[in-house]
Amino acid sequence: MRRQQGMRLDERYVLxxxxxxxxxLARLNDRWFRLDEPLVNAFVERWRPETYTFHMPFGxxxxxxxxxxxxxxxxxxRRYVSGYLTDFQIYIQGGRPAWVWFQELLGVLPPVNQIxxxxxxxxxxxxxxxxxxxxADDEIVRYYARAYIMILLGTQLFADKSGxxxxxxxxxxxxxxxxMGGYSWGSAALAWLYRCIAEWPTDKW
Known part of the structure:
Protein backbone atom coordinates (compact mmCIF):
# COMPACT_ATOMS: atom_id res chain seq x y z
CA MET A 1 0.00 0.00 0.00
CA ARG A 2 1.13 3.50 -0.76
CA ARG A 3 0.19 6.57 1.20
CA GLN A 4 -1.58 9.27 -0.81
CA GLN A 5 1.05 11.95 -0.55
CA GLY A 6 -0.37 15.36 -1.38
CA MET A 7 -4.02 14.26 -1.09
CA ARG A 8 -5.31 15.52 2.22
CA LEU A 9 -8.46 13.93 3.61
CA ASP A 10 -10.88 16.86 3.69
CA GLU A 11 -13.88 16.65 6.01
CA ARG A 12 -16.10 17.63 3.08
CA TYR A 13 -15.27 14.29 1.38
CA VAL A 14 -16.49 12.20 4.32
CA LEU A 15 -20.09 11.91 3.13
CA LEU A 25 -9.69 2.93 4.48
CA ALA A 26 -9.29 6.65 3.81
CA ARG A 27 -8.83 7.35 7.53
CA LEU A 28 -6.18 4.63 7.82
CA ASN A 29 -4.46 5.93 4.72
CA ASP A 30 -4.42 9.49 6.05
CA ARG A 31 -2.60 8.48 9.24
CA TRP A 32 -0.83 5.14 9.24
CA PHE A 33 0.27 3.62 5.96
CA ARG A 34 4.00 3.36 5.37
CA LEU A 35 5.59 0.95 2.91
CA ASP A 36 8.19 -1.29 4.57
CA GLU A 37 9.95 -2.54 1.43
CA PRO A 38 12.22 -5.17 3.07
CA LEU A 39 9.25 -6.65 4.92
CA VAL A 40 7.08 -6.72 1.79
CA ASN A 41 9.93 -8.32 -0.17
CA ALA A 42 10.33 -11.00 2.52
CA PHE A 43 6.63 -11.83 2.32
CA VAL A 44 6.67 -11.94 -1.49
CA GLU A 45 9.57 -14.41 -1.42
CA ARG A 46 7.54 -16.69 0.85
CA TRP A 47 4.32 -16.53 -1.18
CA ARG A 48 3.12 -19.79 -2.77
CA PRO A 49 0.52 -19.04 -5.47
CA GLU A 50 -0.60 -22.67 -5.71
CA THR A 51 -1.95 -22.51 -2.14
CA TYR A 52 -2.37 -18.72 -1.72
CA THR A 53 -0.33 -18.87 1.48
CA PHE A 54 2.90 -17.50 2.89
CA HIS A 55 5.31 -20.26 3.97
CA MET A 56 6.82 -18.85 7.13
CA PRO A 57 9.31 -20.48 9.56
CA PHE A 58 6.46 -20.95 12.05
CA GLY A 59 3.98 -22.36 9.52
CA ARG A 78 -21.99 -7.37 -1.52
CA ARG A 79 -22.06 -7.20 -5.33
CA TYR A 80 -18.88 -8.22 -7.10
CA VAL A 81 -16.64 -5.57 -8.62
CA SER A 82 -16.25 -5.92 -12.37
CA GLY A 83 -16.18 -3.82 -15.49
CA TYR A 84 -12.78 -4.04 -17.12
CA LEU A 85 -13.80 -2.65 -20.47
CA THR A 86 -12.01 -4.09 -23.48
CA ASP A 87 -12.45 -0.82 -25.36
CA PHE A 88 -12.47 2.21 -23.08
CA GLN A 89 -12.11 4.71 -25.93
CA ILE A 90 -15.88 4.94 -26.20
CA TYR A 91 -17.74 4.20 -23.00
CA ILE A 92 -20.89 2.12 -23.40
CA GLN A 93 -23.27 4.68 -21.88
CA GLY A 94 -24.51 6.69 -24.85
CA GLY A 95 -21.22 6.27 -26.70
CA ARG A 96 -19.59 9.24 -24.95
CA PRO A 97 -15.82 9.49 -25.30
CA ALA A 98 -14.20 8.52 -22.01
CA TRP A 99 -12.26 11.78 -21.70
CA VAL A 100 -15.41 13.86 -22.16
CA TRP A 101 -16.90 11.89 -19.29
CA PHE A 102 -13.72 12.44 -17.24
CA GLN A 103 -14.10 16.20 -17.65
CA GLU A 104 -17.78 16.08 -16.70
CA LEU A 105 -17.03 14.18 -13.49
CA LEU A 106 -13.83 15.96 -12.40
CA GLY A 107 -14.26 19.36 -14.01
CA VAL A 108 -10.90 19.37 -15.78
CA LEU A 109 -8.84 17.41 -18.30
CA PRO A 110 -5.22 16.37 -17.72
CA PRO A 111 -2.64 17.60 -20.25
CA VAL A 112 -1.71 15.12 -22.95
CA ASN A 113 1.77 14.68 -21.47
CA GLN A 114 0.18 13.44 -18.22
CA ILE A 115 -1.78 10.65 -19.94
CA ALA A 136 -15.95 25.62 -2.75
CA ASP A 137 -19.53 24.88 -3.76
CA ASP A 138 -21.03 21.38 -3.69
CA GLU A 139 -20.14 20.64 -7.31
CA ILE A 140 -16.47 21.50 -6.81
CA VAL A 141 -16.33 19.43 -3.62
CA ARG A 142 -17.76 16.46 -5.56
CA TYR A 143 -15.03 16.87 -8.20
CA TYR A 144 -12.37 16.72 -5.50
CA ALA A 145 -14.05 13.83 -3.67
CA ARG A 146 -14.23 11.82 -6.91
CA ALA A 147 -10.55 12.49 -7.58
CA TYR A 148 -9.68 11.45 -4.02
CA ILE A 149 -11.62 8.21 -4.40
CA MET A 150 -10.03 7.46 -7.79
CA ILE A 151 -6.54 7.84 -6.39
CA LEU A 152 -7.52 5.85 -3.28
CA LEU A 153 -8.64 2.98 -5.51
CA GLY A 154 -5.72 3.34 -7.92
CA THR A 155 -2.96 3.52 -5.30
CA GLN A 156 -4.26 1.70 -2.22
CA LEU A 157 -6.44 -1.13 -3.50
CA PHE A 158 -5.72 -1.68 -7.20
CA ALA A 159 -2.29 -0.21 -7.91
CA ASP A 160 -0.55 -1.22 -11.12
CA LYS A 161 3.12 -2.17 -11.24
CA SER A 162 4.18 1.37 -12.05
CA GLY A 163 2.71 2.63 -8.79
CA MET A 180 -20.28 2.36 -4.61
CA GLY A 181 -20.97 1.10 -1.08
CA GLY A 182 -22.96 -1.76 -2.57
CA TYR A 183 -19.85 -3.43 -3.99
CA SER A 184 -17.57 -5.99 -2.37
CA TRP A 185 -14.40 -3.92 -2.45
CA GLY A 186 -12.70 -6.17 0.08
CA SER A 187 -12.93 -9.35 -2.00
CA ALA A 188 -11.88 -7.49 -5.17
CA ALA A 189 -8.87 -5.94 -3.43
CA LEU A 190 -7.87 -9.30 -1.96
CA ALA A 191 -8.06 -10.99 -5.36
CA TRP A 192 -5.98 -8.17 -6.87
CA LEU A 193 -3.41 -8.50 -4.10
CA TYR A 194 -3.08 -12.26 -4.68
CA ARG A 195 -2.56 -11.65 -8.40
CA CYS A 196 0.03 -8.93 -7.84
CA ILE A 197 2.02 -10.99 -5.33
CA ALA A 198 2.12 -13.93 -7.72
CA GLU A 199 3.25 -11.83 -10.70
CA TRP A 200 5.51 -9.20 -9.14
CA PRO A 201 9.26 -9.95 -9.23
CA THR A 202 10.87 -9.37 -5.86
CA ASP A 203 13.47 -7.01 -7.36
CA LYS A 204 10.66 -4.55 -8.15
CA TRP A 205 9.91 -3.82 -4.48
Missing amino acids: YLQMAGLYH ECTITLQDAAYQQGLPVD QKFAVNCTWFQETFGECPKG NRIHIIWLPNVARLEE
Missing part, protein backbone atom coordinates in the same frame (compact mmCIF):
# COMPACT_ATOMS: atom_id res chain seq x y z
CA TYR A 16 -18.97 10.63 -0.27
CA LEU A 17 -16.41 8.24 1.22
CA GLN A 18 -19.09 6.83 3.51
CA MET A 19 -21.39 6.34 0.52
CA ALA A 20 -18.59 4.51 -1.26
CA GLY A 21 -17.79 2.25 1.70
CA LEU A 22 -14.21 3.55 1.75
CA TYR A 23 -14.18 5.97 4.68
CA HIS A 24 -12.36 3.63 7.09
CA GLU A 60 1.62 -21.20 6.79
CA CYS A 61 -0.52 -18.07 6.89
CA THR A 62 -2.49 -15.97 4.45
CA ILE A 63 -4.49 -12.78 4.05
CA THR A 64 -8.21 -13.41 4.34
CA LEU A 65 -11.49 -11.64 3.66
CA GLN A 66 -11.78 -11.16 7.39
CA ASP A 67 -8.55 -9.14 7.28
CA ALA A 68 -9.97 -6.96 4.51
CA ALA A 69 -13.17 -6.44 6.47
CA TYR A 70 -11.72 -5.79 9.93
CA GLN A 71 -8.39 -4.14 9.19
CA GLN A 72 -9.33 -2.08 6.15
CA GLY A 73 -13.04 -1.70 6.88
CA LEU A 74 -13.97 -2.83 3.36
CA PRO A 75 -17.31 -4.48 2.51
CA VAL A 76 -16.87 -8.14 1.52
CA ASP A 77 -20.39 -9.55 1.13
CA GLN A 116 -0.57 7.16 -20.83
CA LYS A 117 -3.30 5.40 -22.82
CA PHE A 118 -6.18 5.47 -20.32
CA ALA A 119 -4.18 6.22 -17.19
CA VAL A 120 -3.25 9.57 -15.65
CA ASN A 121 -0.06 10.27 -13.73
CA CYS A 122 -0.56 10.40 -9.96
CA THR A 123 1.46 13.60 -9.72
CA TRP A 124 -1.11 15.41 -11.85
CA PHE A 125 -3.93 14.20 -9.60
CA GLN A 126 -2.01 15.26 -6.50
CA GLU A 127 -1.12 18.69 -7.87
CA THR A 128 -4.60 19.34 -9.26
CA PHE A 129 -6.72 17.97 -6.42
CA GLY A 130 -4.30 18.15 -3.50
CA GLU A 131 -6.44 20.54 -1.47
CA CYS A 132 -10.05 21.52 -2.03
CA PRO A 133 -10.46 25.33 -2.07
CA LYS A 134 -12.09 26.98 0.92
CA GLY A 135 -15.63 28.04 0.17
CA ASN A 164 2.33 6.10 -10.28
CA ARG A 165 -0.70 5.99 -12.59
CA ILE A 166 -4.46 6.07 -12.05
CA HIS A 167 -6.58 4.25 -14.62
CA ILE A 168 -9.78 6.02 -15.63
CA ILE A 169 -11.65 2.74 -15.52
CA TRP A 170 -12.94 3.95 -12.14
CA LEU A 171 -15.10 6.60 -13.81
CA PRO A 172 -18.25 4.43 -13.80
CA ASN A 173 -17.89 4.01 -10.03
CA VAL A 174 -17.29 7.63 -9.10
CA ALA A 175 -20.13 8.67 -11.42
CA ARG A 176 -22.49 6.90 -9.01
CA LEU A 177 -20.98 7.46 -5.59
CA GLU A 178 -24.21 6.54 -3.84
CA GLU A 179 -23.96 3.02 -5.33
Whole structure:
Protein backbone atom coordinates (compact mmCIF):
# COMPACT_ATOMS: atom_id res chain seq x y z
CA MET A 1 0.00 0.00 0.00
CA ARG A 2 1.13 3.50 -0.76
CA ARG A 3 0.19 6.57 1.20
CA GLN A 4 -1.58 9.27 -0.81
CA GLN A 5 1.05 11.95 -0.55
CA GLY A 6 -0.37 15.36 -1.38
CA MET A 7 -4.02 14.26 -1.09
CA ARG A 8 -5.31 15.52 2.22
CA LEU A 9 -8.46 13.93 3.61
CA ASP A 10 -10.88 16.86 3.69
CA GLU A 11 -13.88 16.65 6.01
CA ARG A 12 -16.10 17.63 3.08
CA TYR A 13 -15.27 14.29 1.38
CA VAL A 14 -16.49 12.20 4.32
CA LEU A 15 -20.09 11.91 3.13
CA TYR A 16 -18.97 10.63 -0.27
CA LEU A 17 -16.41 8.24 1.22
CA GLN A 18 -19.09 6.83 3.51
CA MET A 19 -21.39 6.34 0.52
CA ALA A 20 -18.59 4.51 -1.26
CA GLY A 21 -17.79 2.25 1.70
CA LEU A 22 -14.21 3.55 1.75
CA TYR A 23 -14.18 5.97 4.68
CA HIS A 24 -12.36 3.63 7.09
CA LEU A 25 -9.69 2.93 4.48
CA ALA A 26 -9.29 6.65 3.81
CA ARG A 27 -8.83 7.35 7.53
CA LEU A 28 -6.18 4.63 7.82
CA ASN A 29 -4.46 5.93 4.72
CA ASP A 30 -4.42 9.49 6.05
CA ARG A 31 -2.60 8.48 9.24
CA TRP A 32 -0.83 5.14 9.24
CA PHE A 33 0.27 3.62 5.96
CA ARG A 34 4.00 3.36 5.37
CA LEU A 35 5.59 0.95 2.91
CA ASP A 36 8.19 -1.29 4.57
CA GLU A 37 9.95 -2.54 1.43
CA PRO A 38 12.22 -5.17 3.07
CA LEU A 39 9.25 -6.65 4.92
CA VAL A 40 7.08 -6.72 1.79
CA ASN A 41 9.93 -8.32 -0.17
CA ALA A 42 10.33 -11.00 2.52
CA PHE A 43 6.63 -11.83 2.32
CA VAL A 44 6.67 -11.94 -1.49
CA GLU A 45 9.57 -14.41 -1.42
CA ARG A 46 7.54 -16.69 0.85
CA TRP A 47 4.32 -16.53 -1.18
CA ARG A 48 3.12 -19.79 -2.77
CA PRO A 49 0.52 -19.04 -5.47
CA GLU A 50 -0.60 -22.67 -5.71
CA THR A 51 -1.95 -22.51 -2.14
CA TYR A 52 -2.37 -18.72 -1.72
CA THR A 53 -0.33 -18.87 1.48
CA PHE A 54 2.90 -17.50 2.89
CA HIS A 55 5.31 -20.26 3.97
CA MET A 56 6.82 -18.85 7.13
CA PRO A 57 9.31 -20.48 9.56
CA PHE A 58 6.46 -20.95 12.05
CA GLY A 59 3.98 -22.36 9.52
CA GLU A 60 1.62 -21.20 6.79
CA CYS A 61 -0.52 -18.07 6.89
CA THR A 62 -2.49 -15.97 4.45
CA ILE A 63 -4.49 -12.78 4.05
CA THR A 64 -8.21 -13.41 4.34
CA LEU A 65 -11.49 -11.64 3.66
CA GLN A 66 -11.78 -11.16 7.39
CA ASP A 67 -8.55 -9.14 7.28
CA ALA A 68 -9.97 -6.96 4.51
CA ALA A 69 -13.17 -6.44 6.47
CA TYR A 70 -11.72 -5.79 9.93
CA GLN A 71 -8.39 -4.14 9.19
CA GLN A 72 -9.33 -2.08 6.15
CA GLY A 73 -13.04 -1.70 6.88
CA LEU A 74 -13.97 -2.83 3.36
CA PRO A 75 -17.31 -4.48 2.51
CA VAL A 76 -16.87 -8.14 1.52
CA ASP A 77 -20.39 -9.55 1.13
CA ARG A 78 -21.99 -7.37 -1.52
CA ARG A 79 -22.06 -7.20 -5.33
CA TYR A 80 -18.88 -8.22 -7.10
CA VAL A 81 -16.64 -5.57 -8.62
CA SER A 82 -16.25 -5.92 -12.37
CA GLY A 83 -16.18 -3.82 -15.49
CA TYR A 84 -12.78 -4.04 -17.12
CA LEU A 85 -13.80 -2.65 -20.47
CA THR A 86 -12.01 -4.09 -23.48
CA ASP A 87 -12.45 -0.82 -25.36
CA PHE A 88 -12.47 2.21 -23.08
CA GLN A 89 -12.11 4.71 -25.93
CA ILE A 90 -15.88 4.94 -26.20
CA TYR A 91 -17.74 4.20 -23.00
CA ILE A 92 -20.89 2.12 -23.40
CA GLN A 93 -23.27 4.68 -21.88
CA GLY A 94 -24.51 6.69 -24.85
CA GLY A 95 -21.22 6.27 -26.70
CA ARG A 96 -19.59 9.24 -24.95
CA PRO A 97 -15.82 9.49 -25.30
CA ALA A 98 -14.20 8.52 -22.01
CA TRP A 99 -12.26 11.78 -21.70
CA VAL A 100 -15.41 13.86 -22.16
CA TRP A 101 -16.90 11.89 -19.29
CA PHE A 102 -13.72 12.44 -17.24
CA GLN A 103 -14.10 16.20 -17.65
CA GLU A 104 -17.78 16.08 -16.70
CA LEU A 105 -17.03 14.18 -13.49
CA LEU A 106 -13.83 15.96 -12.40
CA GLY A 107 -14.26 19.36 -14.01
CA VAL A 108 -10.90 19.37 -15.78
CA LEU A 109 -8.84 17.41 -18.30
CA PRO A 110 -5.22 16.37 -17.72
CA PRO A 111 -2.64 17.60 -20.25
CA VAL A 112 -1.71 15.12 -22.95
CA ASN A 113 1.77 14.68 -21.47
CA GLN A 114 0.18 13.44 -18.22
CA ILE A 115 -1.78 10.65 -19.94
CA GLN A 116 -0.57 7.16 -20.83
CA LYS A 117 -3.30 5.40 -22.82
CA PHE A 118 -6.18 5.47 -20.32
CA ALA A 119 -4.18 6.22 -17.19
CA VAL A 120 -3.25 9.57 -15.65
CA ASN A 121 -0.06 10.27 -13.73
CA CYS A 122 -0.56 10.40 -9.96
CA THR A 123 1.46 13.60 -9.72
CA TRP A 124 -1.11 15.41 -11.85
CA PHE A 125 -3.93 14.20 -9.60
CA GLN A 126 -2.01 15.26 -6.50
CA GLU A 127 -1.12 18.69 -7.87
CA THR A 128 -4.60 19.34 -9.26
CA PHE A 129 -6.72 17.97 -6.42
CA GLY A 130 -4.30 18.15 -3.50
CA GLU A 131 -6.44 20.54 -1.47
CA CYS A 132 -10.05 21.52 -2.03
CA PRO A 133 -10.46 25.33 -2.07
CA LYS A 134 -12.09 26.98 0.92
CA GLY A 135 -15.63 28.04 0.17
CA ALA A 136 -15.95 25.62 -2.75
CA ASP A 137 -19.53 24.88 -3.76
CA ASP A 138 -21.03 21.38 -3.69
CA GLU A 139 -20.14 20.64 -7.31
CA ILE A 140 -16.47 21.50 -6.81
CA VAL A 141 -16.33 19.43 -3.62
CA ARG A 142 -17.76 16.46 -5.56
CA TYR A 143 -15.03 16.87 -8.20
CA TYR A 144 -12.37 16.72 -5.50
CA ALA A 145 -14.05 13.83 -3.67
CA ARG A 146 -14.23 11.82 -6.91
CA ALA A 147 -10.55 12.49 -7.58
CA TYR A 148 -9.68 11.45 -4.02
CA ILE A 149 -11.62 8.21 -4.40
CA MET A 150 -10.03 7.46 -7.79
CA ILE A 151 -6.54 7.84 -6.39
CA LEU A 152 -7.52 5.85 -3.28
CA LEU A 153 -8.64 2.98 -5.51
CA GLY A 154 -5.72 3.34 -7.92
CA THR A 155 -2.96 3.52 -5.30
CA GLN A 156 -4.26 1.70 -2.22
CA LEU A 157 -6.44 -1.13 -3.50
CA PHE A 158 -5.72 -1.68 -7.20
CA ALA A 159 -2.29 -0.21 -7.91
CA ASP A 160 -0.55 -1.22 -11.12
CA LYS A 161 3.12 -2.17 -11.24
CA SER A 162 4.18 1.37 -12.05
CA GLY A 163 2.71 2.63 -8.79
CA ASN A 164 2.33 6.10 -10.28
CA ARG A 165 -0.70 5.99 -12.59
CA ILE A 166 -4.46 6.07 -12.05
CA HIS A 167 -6.58 4.25 -14.62
CA ILE A 168 -9.78 6.02 -15.63
CA ILE A 169 -11.65 2.74 -15.52
CA TRP A 170 -12.94 3.95 -12.14
CA LEU A 171 -15.10 6.60 -13.81
CA PRO A 172 -18.25 4.43 -13.80
CA ASN A 173 -17.89 4.01 -10.03
CA VAL A 174 -17.29 7.63 -9.10
CA ALA A 175 -20.13 8.67 -11.42
CA ARG A 176 -22.49 6.90 -9.01
CA LEU A 177 -20.98 7.46 -5.59
CA GLU A 178 -24.21 6.54 -3.84
CA GLU A 179 -23.96 3.02 -5.33
CA MET A 180 -20.28 2.36 -4.61
CA GLY A 181 -20.97 1.10 -1.08
CA GLY A 182 -22.96 -1.76 -2.57
CA TYR A 183 -19.85 -3.43 -3.99
CA SER A 184 -17.57 -5.99 -2.37
CA TRP A 185 -14.40 -3.92 -2.45
CA GLY A 186 -12.70 -6.17 0.08
CA SER A 187 -12.93 -9.35 -2.00
CA ALA A 188 -11.88 -7.49 -5.17
CA ALA A 189 -8.87 -5.94 -3.43
CA LEU A 190 -7.87 -9.30 -1.96
CA ALA A 191 -8.06 -10.99 -5.36
CA TRP A 192 -5.98 -8.17 -6.87
CA LEU A 193 -3.41 -8.50 -4.10
CA TYR A 194 -3.08 -12.26 -4.68
CA ARG A 195 -2.56 -11.65 -8.40
CA CYS A 196 0.03 -8.93 -7.84
CA ILE A 197 2.02 -10.99 -5.33
CA ALA A 198 2.12 -13.93 -7.72
CA GLU A 199 3.25 -11.83 -10.70
CA TRP A 200 5.51 -9.20 -9.14
CA PRO A 201 9.26 -9.95 -9.23
CA THR A 202 10.87 -9.37 -5.86
CA ASP A 203 13.47 -7.01 -7.36
CA LYS A 204 10.66 -4.55 -8.15
CA TRP A 205 9.91 -3.82 -4.48
